[in-house]
Amino acid sequence: MTHHVVPVRVYVSVFLALIVLTFTTVAVSELELGELNVVVAITIAVIKASLVVWFFMHLNQSTSMTKLFAGAGLFWIAILLTFVFSDYVSRGWVPRAVWWR
């Protein structure tokens, strides 16, 4: 627990950024952008989450070990989503083999 004390100014700036991003994501969702709506919503959510992890959770001043664990969490969730989704999306791309007939 050797984190040095972060000035209040930093926390308040991050907080303001998070609030502005929340307004932005709500405002953008009112526009009709088709598929882009999802992309924008997720991108803003990722930016917000990164701000929280990096500044509020002090990952910016954590040891490499902590960063490794945080990265591992990200990596496992990426595996979960990518593999499951690639299965569901690719179903029906290849016609079913008929060798058993």
Add this chain to the structure above:
Amino acid sequence: MWVFLVTEVMFFGGMFCSYMIYRNMYPEAFASTSRYMNVMLGAFNTAVLICSSLTMALAVRSSQLGQRKALIWFLVLTLLLGCVFLGIKAVEYHEKWVDHHIPGPGFHFEDTRYTQHAQILFFLYFAMTGMHAVHMIVGAGLLTWLIWMAERNRFSSSWYTPVEMIGLYWHFVDIVWIFLFPLLYLIGHTK
């Protein structure tokens, strides 16, 4: 603590995964259901949680500096904001109850083409926000304990580990909501 949070990521990850699969299977039904989510309340709750994350971060800061008064103050503020969030969530659940949007025999959806598939979304909505709310309640309990400990002067600038750990947990729960809000409330609500 980070290891525990990684397991929590996987826990919520499973639910996000099922959300993604069903969204991919029934995009129109999902888009039509998110119109019945209360975006105003959802956005307000997002702001409430972000405020509580700020007060939590400031609480950890006060404990680093050994400022006991400020620590208790920020912890109480965080707890209050957490309760506001849960209160608004209860109002939203009540709205769903009144609109017959709770999956089960009494379920009724305005667009009858999507009755079946809309139930899946509302089921996921209750599962995901419900699990999130349970985490909030646990967090509120932990905060109460921290306030009690701080009241008894158990923390100092050389030992404040529980404050920091529960702070991490609180921020994590905030992050889950940061993802839940756009996925459940925003996507497709113009259609």
